[in-house]
Amino acid sequence: MSKNSKVLNLKDKISGNEMDLSLCNLTEVPVRELASFTKATVLDLSCNNITSLPPEFCNLTHLVKVDLSKNQLTALPDDLGNLTNLQHLDLYNNKLNVLPVSFSQLRSLKWLDLKDNPLEAGLAKAAGDCLDEKQCKQCASKVLQHMRAMQDEVDRAREKRLMREKELERKKEAKQREREAREKEARKREKAEEKEKRRKEYNAQMAAVAAREQQKKKSEEKKKKNGQTAADKKVVVESAPKPRRSLIGLMFKLLVLLLLGLAGVAAACRLTDLQKEAVCVPVNVAVDDGLSWAREQEGVVRQLVQNLSSAAKEFLESTQASKN
Secondary structure, eight states: OOHHHHHHHHHHHEETTEEEOTTSOOSSOOHHHHTTOTTOOEEEOOSSOOOOOOGGGGGOTTOSEEEOOSSOOOOOOTTGGGOTTOOEEEOOSSOOSOOOGGGGGOTTOOEEEOTTSOOOHHHHHHHOOOOSHHHHHHHHHHHHHHHHHHHHHHHHHHHHHHHHHHHHHHHHHHHHHHHHHHHHHHHHHHHHHHHHHHHHHHHHHHHHHHHHHHHHHHHHHHHHHHHHHHHHHHHHHHHSOOOOOOHHHHHHHHHHHHHHHHHHHHHHHHHSGGGGSTTHHHHHHHHHHHHHHHHHHHHHHHHHHHHHHHHHHHHHHHHHHHHO
C-alpha cells in the first residue's frame, strides 16, 4: 500500500473527531499520516499486530483518547508523557511489564485499563482489576500516583547520580588541578635547576677564562721580567766600566821592575866576572854602602822592637789591674 493510498484510506477511516484503524492488521502506526489529522482526537488502533510505538507517536499531542487494546505491545515510548491532552488510554491485553517514568506527566489522564498485561507486582497492585468504569478511573489515578512516586524516586536517584557525578567531577578537577600544580612546580623546579646549571656553567667558563687570562698575564710578566733581567744584565755588562789601571799601581809595578832590574844588575856585577868591569864598580860600591846601612839600621830596628814590646807589656798589665 502506497503512501497516497494510506492517506486515502485514513480519510475513509475518519468520522468526525474519531479515527478508526481497528482490525486493519497493522504492525506499525502510520504516525506521519496521523499527524495531518489534528482534528481526530480519538484514535482506535485495537485488534492489530502492533509490537511497538515509534518515538514520533509522542508528538501527536492533539490526541485525547487512544485505544491500543489487543495488540502485541511490549513497551511504550519513553516520552509518552508528552501527550498532555490524553484523558483515556486503553492498553488491555498487551505484553507490557512496566510503564515509562514519563507516564506520571499525563496529568489529564482520567481513565486507564491495564488488564491482561504481565505487569510487575507494584504496578499491578496499583492498577487493580479495572472491571468497570469506576475501577478504570481509579486505575488511572492510582497508576499516576505510583508512577509519580517512581518519578520522584528516579529523580532522587538521578539527583544522587548527578551529585555523585559532580563530586567525582570535583575530585577529578581537584586531582587535575593538583596534577597541574605538581607539573607546574616540577616545570618551575626544572627551569630553576636548568638556570642554576647554566649559571654554574657560565661561572665555570668565566673562571676558566679568568684563569687563562691570569696565567697568560703571569706568563707575560715572567717573560717580561726575564727579558728585563736579561736586558739589565746586558746593560750592566755593557755599562760596567772597564777597570782602569791606577797610577799608583803602575808606579808600583815600574818600581818593582826597576828594583828587580837593579837587583839583577847588582847580582851580575857582584857574582859574575863583570864585577871587575868599570861599569860594575859604582854598582858594587852602592851595594856595599847599602849593606852597611842595613847593618846599622838593624840595631835601631831591634831597639824599636824592644821598646814596642815593653810598651805592650805595660799596657796589658795596666789593663789587667783596671779589671781587678
